Amino acid sequence: MIIPRGQCVICKEQLSFSLASRHIELCLDSFSAACLNKGESFPYAKTAKGKGISRHLDQFHVSVWAENSVARYWLHLLLSEDSTLRDLDKFFRSTWLECCGHLSKFEIRGVNYSSSSFPDREFDDRSMNVKLGDSLFLKAGDQLKYEYDFGTTTKLEIKVISIRRRRMMAGSELESRSRQLILLARNDPPDIVCGKCSSMKAELVCPLCIWEENKGSWLCRNCSKSHKCRVRYLRPIVNSPRVGLCGYTGEAPLYLSSL
Ligand SMILES: [Zn+2]
Ligand SMILES: [Zn+2]
Ligand SMILES: [Zn+2]
Ligand SMILES: [Zn+2]
Numbered sequence: 550m551i552i553p554r555g556q557c558v559i560c561k562e563q564l565s566f567s568l569a570s571r572h573i574e575l576c577l578d579s580f581s582a583a584c585l586n587k588g589e590s591f592p593y594a595k596t597a598k599g600k601g602i603s604r605h606l607d608q609f610h611v612s613v614w615a616e617n618s619v620a621r622y623w624l625h626l627l628l629s630e631d632s633t634l635r636d637l638d639k640f641f642r643s644t645w646l647e648c649c650g651h652l653s654k655f656e657i658r659g660v661n662y663s664s665s666s667f668p669d670r671e672f673d674d675r676s677m678n679v680k681l682g683d684s685l686f687l688k689a690g691d692q693l694k695y696e697y698d699f700g701t702t703t704k705l706e707i708k709v710i711s712i713r714r715r716r717m718m719a720g721s722e723l724e725s726r727s728r729q730l731i732l733l734a735r736n737d738p739p740d741i742v743c744g745k746c747s748s749m750k751a752e753l754v755c756p757l758c759i760w761e762e763n764k765g766s767w768l769c770r771n772c773s774k775s776h777k778c779r780v781r782y783l784r785p786i787v788n789s790p791r792v793g794l795c796g797y798t799g800e801a802p803l804y805l806s807s808l
Contacts, residue, residue, distance in 0.1 A: 551620040555736040564734060566623055570612055570710050573625050573733050577610065577713065606630060607682050610710045610733070615645075615703060615790035618763045620739035622790040625710075627731040630682025634662050638677055640730050641695065641705065645789045648797040651698035657691070688712070701795045738788040743769035745776075753783040754793035766793065 552566050559576045607630040614623040622645070628637065634655050642653075654674070655662040661674045668674035681687050693707040741751040749769030757778050758766040768776055773783055786792055787799030 550616070551739040551741065553620065553622075553736045553739040555623065555734050557734050558732060566614070566621065566736070569623070569625060569734055573610065574711060577627070577733075581713075606714075608713045609681055609687055610713060611707055612710055613641075613705055613707050615705045617790050617792065617794075618759075619741055619767065620790075621736070622739075622788070623734075623736045625733040625735075627733055628681055629729055630680065632681050632730055633678055634681070635664070635677035636730060637681075638664055638695075641697065645705075646697045646703055646791050646797070648698075648791065648795045651700070651795075653695065653697040656694040656696075657687075697791070698795065703791045703794065705790070736788070741767050741786060743767060743772050745769075745772040752786055754786050755783055756793050756795070757782055759793045 554563050554565055555569065556562070557564055557569075557573060557576055559573070559580050562572070564572050609628040609630070610625065611628060612623065612625050614621055616622070624644070626640075638653055638655075646653075653664040655677065661668075661672065662677050662679065663669065663674045664677055665674075668676055679686060687709050689709050689712050691709040693709075695705040695707060697703045697705075743749045743751045744764035744767045746769060749771065751767040752770055753768050753773045755766040755768065755776060755778050758776075767786070768783070773780065776783070784793055784798055787797075789797065789799060791797040792799070
């Protein structure tokens with residue numbers, strides 16, 4: 550199992566997966582303190598002309614990770630209290646998951662929140678249109694589960710690292726209404742070695758063979774030429790836990806780009 554390092558977007562330092570939560574907490578503290586000293590209020594507030602009233606904004610620092618058979622993929626995000634589970638679902642799809650518009654769901658304290666427009670009432674499924682900050686919906690330490698595609702499923706684990714209550718300065722206008730979501734860190738692409746020659750970097754994966762002979766489905770350019778399946782089935786190796794699954798290529802599906 551490869552666990553790649555990743556970069557903190559605030560200070561650009563390289564982080565290991567295990568130290569990332571603590572590092573980002575410290576970085577957020579010092580960065581927001583520096584911004585406040587300069588009269589800026591990172592990252593949701595912008596200066597407005599009129600006078601405003603000060604208020605609070607809750608932000609959630611969450612870590613997200615997922616594993617496939619070769620590597621662990623991870624992210625750190627800063628979410629605003631006005632974001633909904635649906636916003637988070639959209640982000641996961643565009644960053645890591647979307648191939649054919651499959652259904653997805655979150656599971657939080659035994660309750661399912663479905664991406665379907667018609668959640669299954671029989672199982673008490675609920676809609677994703679719930680704000681993260683609604684009546685303490687999320688708390689620090691909460692662990693959430695997320696699944697995309699109930700056939701060839703990709704599972705994500707989500708942990709709320711902290712809730713950061715920020716006092717907004719008078720005169721500043723909140724951008725949180727745009728339900729902004731900030732990427733704080735993302736893993737670097739894992740170095741996967743070709744399963745056939747065991748020396749070159751793998752660049753293509755066969756989604757047909759990944760189920761039977763996992764290792765042999767990760768191929769370098771050269772070895773891909775002699776692979777038993779047709780070349781058109783091979784998919785590029787991209788930085789996502791969904792690499793090699795279903796129709797995932799890392800590019801937005803056509804039906805999404807035409808919207
Ligand atoms: Zn940092
Ligand atoms: Zn698919
Ligand atoms: Zn090879
Ligand atoms: Zn194959």
